Amino acid sequence: MNLRDAKTRTGLRQGFEARFGRGGKLRCALAPGRAGSKEDTELAGRVRKVLRDDMLFSRHFKVVEEAPAADLSAAEAAEHWKKRGAGFVLEGDAG
Numbered sequence: 074m075n076l077r078d079a080k081t082r083t084g085l086r087q088g089f090e091a092r093f094g095r096g097g098k099l100r101c102a103l104a105p106g107r108a109g110s111k112e113d114t115e116l117a118g119r120v121r122k123v124l125r126d127d128m129l130f131s132r133h134f135k136v137v138e139e140a141p142a143a144d145l146s147a148a149e150a151a152e153h154w155k156k157r158g159a160g161f162v163l164e165g166d167a168g
Contacts, residue, residue: 100160116167137154
């Protein structure tokens with residue numbers, strides 16, 4: 074896909090608007106990062122904050138904030154995010 078091509082960019086924009094509406098935002102959840110050490114935990118928190126700030130600054134995303142309880146299974150956590158309207162979840166590990 075050549076993003077320099079105006080026709081491609083127009084098609085992408087039209088597809089986005091068809092799915093989310095004109096001016097719509099992707100609803101994304103940022104899961105808390107998992108880390109082993111104190112330093113890794115601090116790093117994960119900083120990385121999450123930068124991602125969140127950048128996503129909000131772009132004005133293309135609505136960040137779903139309320140994280141599920143840590144003891145939920147993966148399926149239960151996915152249901153938690155889905156109920157809150159998240160279209161996708163970004164998750165990662167530090168360390």
